[in-house]
Amino acid sequence: IQIKPTSIVVFGGTGDLAKRKLFPAFFNLYMDGRMPSQFQIIALGRQPYEQESFRDYVHENILAFSRNTNFSQEQWQAFQDHITFHKAHIDDDSSYDDLNMLFNKNDALWGERGNRLFYLSIAPSFIEQVSSGLKRFQLADDVTGDRIIFEKPFGYDKSSAIRLNKLLANTFHEQQIYRIDHYLGKETVQNILAFRFGNSIFEPLWNNRHIDSVQITVAEQVGVENRGGYYDHSGALRDMIQNHLLQILCMVAMEAPEEFESEQIRDRKADLLKSVRRIKREDINHYTVRAQYDAGQINGLPKKAYRDEPGVNPLSTTETFVAMKFYIDNERWLGVPFYMRTGKSLQQKHSAVVINFKDSTKTKFPANKNSIENNQLTINIQPEMDIRLSFMSKQPGLDMEMTPAQMVFDYFQCASNGPEAYETLLLDALDGDSTLFMRSDQVEEAWDIIEAIQEEWEHGDLSPIYSYPAGSWGPEAADELLKRQGHRWLSSF
Numbered sequence: 466i467q468i469k470p471t472s473i474v475v476f477g478g479t480g481d482l483a484k485r486k487l488f489p490a491f492f493n494l495y496m497d498g499r500m501p502s503q504f505q506i507i508a509l510g511r512q513p514y515e516q517e518s519f520r521d522y523v524h525e526n527i528l529a530f531s532r533n534t535n536f537s538q539e540q541w542q543a544f545q546d547h548i549t550f551h552k553a554h555i556d557d558d559s560s561y562d563d564l565n566m567l568f569n570k571n572d573a574l575w576g577e578r579g580n581r582l583f584y585l586s587i588a589p590s591f592i593e594q595v596s597s598g599l600k601r602f603q604l605a606d607d608v609t610g611d612r613i614i615f616e617k618p619f620g621y622d623k624s625s626a627i628r629l630n631k632l633l634a635n636t637f638h639e640q641q642i643y644r645i646d647h648y649l650g651k652e653t654v655q656n657i658l659a660f661r662f663g664n665s666i667f668e669p670l671w672n673n674r675h676i677d678s679v680q681i682t683v684a685e686q687v688g689v690e691n692r693g694g695y696y697d698h699s700g701a702l703r704d705m706i707q708n709h710l711l712q713i714l715c716m717v718a719m720e721a722p723e724e725f726e727s728e729q730i731r732d733r734k735a736d737l738l739k740s741v742r743r744i745k746r747e748d749i750n751h752y753t754v755r756a757q758y759d760a761g762q763i764n765g766l767p768k769k770a771y772r773d774e775p776g777v778n779p780l781s782t783t784e785t786f787v788a789m790k791f792y793i794d795n796e797r798w799l800g801v802p803f804y805m806r807t808g809k810s811l812q813q814k815h816s817a818v819v820i821n822f823k824d825s826t827k828t829k830f831p832a833n834k835n836s837i838e839n840n841q842l843t844i845n846i847q848p849e850m851d852i853r854l855s856f857m858s859k860q861p862g863l864d865m866e867m868t869p870a871q872m873v874f875d876y877f878q879c880a881s882n883g884p885e886a887y888e889t890l891l892l893d894a895l896d897g898d899s900t901l902f903m904r905s906d907q908v909e910e911a912w913d914i915i916e917a918i919q920e921e922w923e924h925g926d927l928s929p930i931y932s933y934p935a936g937s938w939g940p941e942a943a944d945e946l947l948k949r950q951g952h953r954w955l956s957s958f
């Protein structure tokens with residue numbers, strides 16, 4: 466695709482996200498020949514870098530964080546010419562004047578008004594200021610070519626998200642707004658839609674007649690590390706469930722769009738979120754479990770308790786683990802429990818979706834040691850990247866003995882050095898494809914789903930906060946949540 470010349474502005478150009486994800490992603494797109502033929506990345510930051518020292522800093526970070534570190538000096542030289550550092554203060558009008566000048570310079574060089582892509586990698590409290598600056602200085606007034614990418618958290622709760630959406634709606638057109646959820650850029654997450662809708666054999670089974678329950682796990686081995694200050698005001702419900710896990714849920718459970726087209730896909734996802742049954746405040750204890758990690762061991766090394774992490778209140782009741790059960794009140798999913806869990810400082814990094822099928826076999830096989838196990842489809846998102854279908858098979862031999870077997874599609878084999886989530890998403894934003902970005906209504910619905918839980922956990926007294934040792938799989942209460950319906954957490958390792 467031929468993308469118009471583009472000026473890319475990174476607010477927070479010296480921040481952590483730019484360092485670890487954004488610059489490596491731009492560089493990899495460049496190496497793959499996917500950047501626009503003419504582009505300039507303008508990194509804005511408060512630190513006093515010189516052009517050269519900033520480029521060196523980006524070079525170091527690419528060597529440290531990019532999937533592609535095998536490049537020549539010439540290739541780096543050619544890429545670094547596309548980077549400009551500019552010292553800026555977002556509350557200083559002269560910074561917007563400067564931006565205007567830089568745009569004009571680029572446009573003059575390209576002989577046309579280029580597109581503009583603004584990446585707001587800044588604390589949420591600055592969003593209003595930057596948006597109004599862009600508006601006042603008319604820097605993003607080409608509705609079709611100028612786009613603004615917003616990082617999470619998108620609001621703090623439902624009302625703040627609505628307020629933010631209103632503010633942005635007064636400033637930009639919805640089609641210019643790209644709300645990023647990097648999970649949607651992951652290959653294995655995108656593949657869920659390809660798998661469901663690109664094949665004819667799975668979709669007929671994808672409903673409550675054949676599916677017993679669904680599990681979504683996003684387990685992290687890392688703790689809060691140096692993000693205690695942010696995380697202690699967020700917690701796992703806001704940080705992971707409201708966005709990443711609910712987005713995965715949409716991919717797994719949404720209805721099929723008639724065409725694989727941005728607005729239709731986003732409509733179907735919003736419909737799904739609307740049909741998620743809201744948990745009443747008095748039932749929260751029955752549907753949710755929250756917990757915080759205590760001291761423990763991970764990979765044989767001691768790990769301190771969450772409350773002892775830097776930046777965390779020593780009396781904090783912020784949850785670092787959530788397990789919960791959802792129902793979806795539509796024809797397809799009525800009665801099927803969707804279990805979700807996510808947590809930090811767990812035993813392993815492991816994200817997966819497990820579809821647990823009902824037992825609808827009619828034939829009684831002769832009694833044998835191995836009873837029939839229900840079919841399971843496991844979609845491993847990371848770090849394993851595969852799809853596994855478990856089924857029963859005849860054990861080779863003279864008797865009709867049954868044994869579980871698996872069919873495996875190893876995504877990793879074809880995508881081991883494949884694009885990272887941010888590459889996919891940045892390319893889509895450069896190209897004006899918003900399919901993998903969240904629309905305002907989706908964000909608000911997602912907040913609505915967790916609103917009662919947030920309120921109860923913050924102000925109520927119905928719901929205990931459990932603890933779990935770092936390096937475990939979470940509190941026992943999370944197992945109890947499933948046991949009540951004869952389920953257990955299923956993992957593929």
Ligand code: BG6
Binds near residue numbers: 647
């Ligand atoms: C971020 C959360 O959105 O996602 C972090 O704020 C979390 O707390 C991260 O660690 C997980 O992303 P990934 O891609 O490493 O699974």
